[in-house]
Amino acid sequence: MTEKIPTRAVPLLYKVYRQVFPEVHKELKYWKKEAHAIPNEELRSQATASIEAKTFHCEGGGIYSLLANENWKQAVRFIVAYQTISDYLDNLCDRSTSMDPKDFRRLHEAMTDALTPSNSTRDYYEFREDKDDGGYLKSLVKTCQTVLRHSDHYNIAHTHIKKLGCLYNDLQVYKHVREDERVPRLKQWFEDHRSGCPQLEWYEFSASTGSTLGIFCLVSYTLGGGMTEKLAEDIERSYFPYMQGLHILLDYYIDQDEDAREGDLNFCSYYEDGERMKDRFIYFVNQTHQSIKELPHRHFHEMIHEGLVGMYLADQKVKYLFQAKGFVKSMLKASGNKAKFFYINSKVYNRIRDGLS
Template sequence: MNDQELSRKAPRSPIGLMSRVYRFILPEVSAELGKWRRDAEQIPDDELRSQALASIDTKRFHCQGGAVYAAANLPEKHILIPLIVAYQTISDYLDNLCDRSTSLDPKDFRQLHQSMLDAVTPDKALEDYYAYRSEKEDGGYLTRLVMTCREAISQLQGYEAARPYIMDLASLYTDLQVHKHIHPEQREAALLEWWSIHAHRTPHLRWNEFAAATGSTLGVFMLFLAASDPFLDDQDASSIHAAYFPNVCSLHIMLDYLIDQDEDRIGGDLNFCNYYDDAEAMLSRLTSIVEWARKDVAAIPSAGFHRMIIEGLLALYLSDPKVSEQQLVRSVSKRLMKRSPMTRIFFLVNSRWIRRHKND
């Protein structure tokens, strides 16, 4: 097998994966984020500029983690990395805008997130995403992010097969962002009502765990990777969707909420880890979701790569400096890491190294 054929295959070992990440993924993610940061610096509106820059500066690891999927098809990384970085940057920017919003209008939140739906729907007319808020002048920043996604998608030969499954995840993501950012007194009731419509899809998950699953972009990124295969068909795309949603996606966001508990408490933000009776119940549920996620990815090709994604998720979040600052989180983290496979420990060490050298 020559180097070109080998690079089209998903890495099979943690060392193989991380060598690709260090050599190809991190430098190109850094270059893409640098480009978007320079663009964000030119945003005329002070608030929009502030939130755009903050999303890039404080959430770059979201793009770094998401772009790992490009390591499974290196010849297409010139398409996948700009696509994943642009899509994740939209997500992080809008999350900042909604979390620290000058508005509590659900119409505003839905209109902002229409950009995420438009980004994955290349044939749809663009909209005014700031139509329902006072801050409007972004100098075309959000539209350029949307168009970057569309341009990359136009080069994915298997996209039509993946498209309905990507739209499903993007639609659920949009619904979540609307419900979780409205007036604090209305959030839980809105989320429960929404869950009641979709509960049949994830009967083993509690409402907060389902909501967490809808907040992940990993399923979309995996489907972007799958769409780089010109022979992708509906059955394959459906299997990938089912392997990631809900359990891998739920694990991703529950870990994110786990480490953000203090931050969200201070900011008055909703946190899905606050809906367990105690730390023991939370640990039990997280452990179950890890096992369900492992079982799900065993059913799709390159299962070893996807198992590494799961172990990498645990390592990435449990290596976050915020863990050591919160006693409860530190306790849960230690127990999740107990009897950890060597893969997870390997990724933990690498995650800490990447965080320490994030600006290199």
Template sequence: MAIPTKPLSLMRHVFKRVFPIVNEELSYWYERAKQIPNDELRKQAIASIEKKTFHCEGGSILSLLGEADYKKIIKFIVAYQTISDYLDNLCDRSTSLDAIDFEQLHLSMKHSVTVGASPENYYCFRKDQNDGGYLEELVATCQSILEQSPFYGQIKDYLIELCQYYCDLQVHKHVTIEERESRLMNWFQKQKQWIPKMEWYEFSACSGSTLGIFCLVSYSFRKDFPDIPFEPIKAGYFPYIQGLHILLDYFIDQEEDQTEGDLNFCSYYSDSEHMAERLVFFFNQAEKHIQQIPHAGFHRLINRGLLGVYLSDLKVAKKDERHKKVVKQLLKSGGATGYFFYWNRKAYEALKKWKPVGSGIKVST
């Protein structure tokens, strides 16, 4: 199976190969979530699948880098992303604001990328406890796939590093409103010597994506992995592709986050022009690093696809003229490929309204 480098070829693979397996995996976890004994944990687990299916679908596109092993890789991606979305719900929409609780919950994510790590009681600092083994099974699934990767040992440290960034972010941004900014700023001060020049809220955004992990896991199943230059992949995905990914996510959610009182990293830009300038910068830096990565055509589709997919979201249509100018500027940067994914996503979302996918899963973003 050749790695696609053209939009139409990619979409054929996505609809024919990737999405059906994603839905099979999600259907299993959905049924598993419905069996959770604790009411609150069950509610959040079900909601995380019903409302965030798009995360698993998008992330699983990177499985195509693994060619013949893409089904195994999708199994890992869906399990890992399901943990991420479930824990995000538990921190964001549930019963706790305790940093220690959040750290313990996210220990499960670190165990997911650490083959041989023994499970713990990830809920020990919260009142809701009994998930019927749901989270532990998700962790074990991730470990079982990584154990089959021929080159897991070469990517392990970097998987843990990216995972740690993500976990730290989740802890800092979900504590009490009064603590969030100072915790994130202090965290950034300790990390900024290791990363390219940016603002604290941009670093936070870069830390919030799982795409780098999915890319590396997919590559680690390839026989030619030892011949693939590692550094450009790392530098391209973290910070730039991951940063673009999450900044776009926050861009479309600005009004919703303001209503809910949630932290939104795009709100820290001085105005819409500044925000557009920085988002274009992240896009262009990603394009620059992609030139040095094998299968550059595929990674370029991922980068440009992010623009089309996020900017086609229904929330964008409700934005004011200033923000619509940002959308036009960003889409222009993505060129014809960006526009292709923009219209493709609109068509796909219209179709999904009429066709629920999976076993009882109402697919939505």
């Protein structure tokens, strides 16, 4: 099992570019076709936009499929379908014709059902006017369920996966309600969980719940046949809050200008200044490094960690951010040489991809 999972950067990237990304794009091509067939104009617009603008979410998540060994294609199928649900619902809520928390909660029950093979699908659009998606969302849910249903050890990890999934759903509800209600709801939610994360600010806790990486890691190990109760506990503890928090804080960092223009909530805006934000990001880098040390295939998880830093900081949106040059330099220094390697590699990949599009 161990020798099949890359532990060095070059073999990892070889598998990612030659194996994982082509399979991810194959799955996305299918869902893009399905999205274009959605009858309702608003739902069709948001579904297609979520795939076109957020392909890199599925690409990044797809790397975890390497933990599934010979079942890696099934892992990619789950990851792409689940991440597509996430991105689609995020678009529906961000650009919503509704501000009803009941609507957001019902929509995100699709993600709960996707993680629970025994659940029946339901009317996820019950509390909104736009309803007819031609079965698109239910099809995504059923695809996830089918993959998980064929995993012999999924029940071992389900409690931990469900916990991360429920935290994610709560975040999506609280951060998309009326603007004057968002921060009070998020702060109260943090107070309910503060004892488990006393070292975090409310907006850092919120960011830590907004990542799907822990779920992808748990599912991929499950499909690879290596899941135990101890491993499930170790992954949850290692990924939440720090690895997931680093992931989403970086995501918010590169979207600061865009979110300011659109009036969207951005957790980076709650740091008192740029220096404090940089210090806390470096804190998350250091804590992530410590938290994944005890995991099997430690070097794989370290590369994911360093790859996140390199990939996000290589995004073209970064160069337009205030004082970005110093921030990038400090983050790469704190993250290590592999982060610099992934940073340079991501810049090259982005140029090639943009040139072909």
